[in-house]
Amino acid sequence: xxxxxxxxxxxxxxxxxxxxxxxxxxxxxxxxxxxxxxxxxxxxxxxxxxxxxxxxxxxxxxxxxxxxxxxxxxxxxxxxxxxxxxxxxxxxxxxxxxxxxxxxxxxxxxxxxxxxxxxxxxxxxxxxxxxxxxxxxxxxxxxxxxxxxxxxxxxxxxxxxxxxxxxxxxxxxxxxxxxxxxxxxxxxxxxxxxxxxxxxxxxxxxxxxxxxxxxxxxxxxxxxxxxxxxxxxxxxxxxxxxxx
Numbered sequence: 001x002x003x004x005x006x007x008x009x010x011x012x013x014x015x016x017x018x019x020x021x022x023x024x025x026x027x028x029x030x031x032x033x034x035x036x037x038x039x040x041x042x043x044x045x046x047x048x049x050x051x052x053x054x055x056x057x058x059x060x061x062x063x064x065x066x067x068x069x070x071x072x073x074x075x076x077x078x079x080x081x082x083x084x085x086x087x088x089x090x091x092x093x094x095x096x097x098x099x100x101x102x103x104x105x106x107x108x109x110x111x112x113x114x115x116x117x118x119x120x121x122x123x124x125x126x127x128x129x130x131x132x133x134x135x136x137x138x139x140x141x142x143x144x145x146x147x148x149x150x151x152x153x154x155x156x157x158x159x160x161x162x163x164x165x166x167x168x169x170x171x172x173x174x175x176x177x178x179x180x181x182x183x184x185x186x187x188x189x190x191x192x193x194x195x196x197x198x199x200x201x202x203x204x205x206x207x208x209x210x211x212x213x214x215x216x217x218x219x220x221x222x223x224x225x226x227x228x229x230x231x232x233x234x235x236x237x238x239x240x241x242x243x244x
Contacts, residue, residue, distance in 0.1 A: 023038065023049075023229065023231055024036065024037045024038065024229065025037065025038060025041055025042075025043060025047070026038060026039050026040065026041020026042075026052055027041040027042065027043065028041075028043070033095075033098060034098045034099065034104065034105045035228070035229055036051060036052075036055050036227050036228060036229040036230050037051070037052045037055065038050055038051060038052065038231075039051070039052050039053075048233075049231050049232070049233040049234065050233060051230070051233075054099045054100075055099075055227065055230075057081070057084070057099075057100065058099055058100055058105075058106060058223075058227060059220070059223050059224070059227070060080075060081060061080070061081070061100065061106065061120060061121055061122055061123060062109065062112075062118065062119075062120050062121075062219050062220075062222075062223040063076070063118070063216060063219050063220055063223065064076035064079040064080050064118070064121075065079045065080065065081065066079050067182065067185055068206075068209055068210045068213050068216060069182075069185050069186045069188075069189040069190075069195065069209065070185065070189065071213055071216055072189060072194045072195045072213070073189060073192070073194060075116070075117040076116070076117045076118050076216075077117035077119075080119075080121040080123070081121075081123040082123060082124065083123060083124045083125075083126055084100075084123050084124070084125050084126070085126055085127070085128055086125060086126075086127055086128070087127065087128060087130070087131065087132075087135070088127035088128060088129055089131075091125075091127045096125050100122060100123065100125065101122060102122055105226065105227060105228070106120065106122070106226055106227075108226045109222070109223065109226050112222070114215060114218060114219050114222075115215045116215040116216070118215060118216070118219045146161060146162045146163075147159065147160070147161055148160040148163075150178060150179065150180060152179060152180075155179055156179070158178060158179060160178055163178070164176045165177070165178060182206060183206075183238065183240060186206060186209065186240055187240055190240060195209060195212075204239045204240065205236070205237050205238065205239050206236045206237070206238055206239075206240070207236035207237050210236060
């Protein structure tokens with residue numbers, strides 16, 4: 001947010017606004033620094049509950065990089081980000097300290113540990129002078145794309161367009177999902193017999209699977225409270241259809 005304000009013709013800080021909604025779009029209410037925001041940030045884009053990248057990274061400092069299904073297989077103890085590398089030209093010391101540091105909005109969690117290997121593990125932030133070929137600052141491209149290439153050892157490669165497999169239609173009965181989507185990761189773990197699949201001990205829905213991971217849910221709840229204004233995304237009521 002500091003970088004966006006600095007690029008304005010008048011970068012004078014805005015006066016605090018006392019009437020700030022709890023659900024902020026990415027580019028609204030510049031005076032509300034440190035608030036949880038959603039993306040896309042443009043006012044003319046469809047509203048979602050998807051959090052900004054900085055908010056998601058803040059949460060990951062507590063819940064680790066594991067998803068709920070993989071947390072049944074691995075301890076989060078060794079799955080935390082150690083170092084975050086940012087371009088030097090886009091680095092704000094104050095902004096990063098506010099978003100991620102123990103003196104910012106996460107201060108109430110400083111030194112906090114939970115059961116199961118969970119802890120508040122602040123990462124180091126370092127900068128680089130390297131410039132991505134198609135970054136916004138390079139002028140070589142629009143600075144963003146909905147295309148992604150995925151390569152997983154022993155699992156193959158795939159191309160995603162807007163999060164959907166290239167050549168597939170969204171919401172086409174699971175056929176459009178990436179190998180990295182929640183449903184396929186859940187299925188891979190369930191096939192190992194560690195957690196329930198289409199039923200059993202977690203009731204068959206992804207939401208019930210998450211609820212069963214009690215320690216992880218406690219961590220998420222406390223972290224969301226520390227961040228403030230975190231509205232849950234939802235959409236976890238889908239069930240897992242195990243192959244016969």
